[in-house]
Amino acid sequence: MHPNVFHDVLDGLPLTGWQVVQEADGLRVLLTAGPRLSTSGVEDRLVERLRSAGARRTRVRVEVVGAIPRTPLGKSPLVRARPPDGS
Numbered sequence: 001m002h003p004n005v006f007h008d009v010l011d012g013l014p015l016t017g018w019q020v021v022q023e024a025d026g027l028r029v030l031l032t033a034g035p036r037l038s039t040s041g042v043e044d045r046l047v048e049r050l051r052s053a054g055a056r057r058t059r060v061r062v063e064v065v066g067a068i069p070r071t072p073l074g075k076s077p078l079v080r081a082r083p084p085d086g087s
Contacts, residue, residue, distance in 0.1 A: 001050065001079075002053075003078045005049055005053045006020055006046070006078070006079075009046050010031070013033070013037065013042070014036055015033045015037065016033055017068045018032070018078070019069070019077065020078065020079045020080070021080055022081045023082045026058055027046075028061045028063060030068055031062060031064050031065065032065055032067060042062050043061070047060050
């Protein structure tokens with residue numbers, strides 16, 4: 001799925017960053033933001049946007065985190081696959 005699907009929903013929120021983690025049982029969406037972030041309805045909006053883009057039933061979990069994980073090169077990709085070992 002193209003990251004624009006997520007931009008459509010997440011860019012309107014008061015976020016400092018986000019990342020989608022592809023997992024075996026669905027997607028985990030990590031959000032970083034100031035104290036005024038309300039995640040109410042974000043999961044539902046993401047599921048609906050994914051469905052309208054052609055995705056089948058996809059489990060989406062939204063988590064507010066202190067920081068988005070970075071690669072060893074210091075990058076924080078918008079979408080990443082979870083390593084097979086689950087870390």
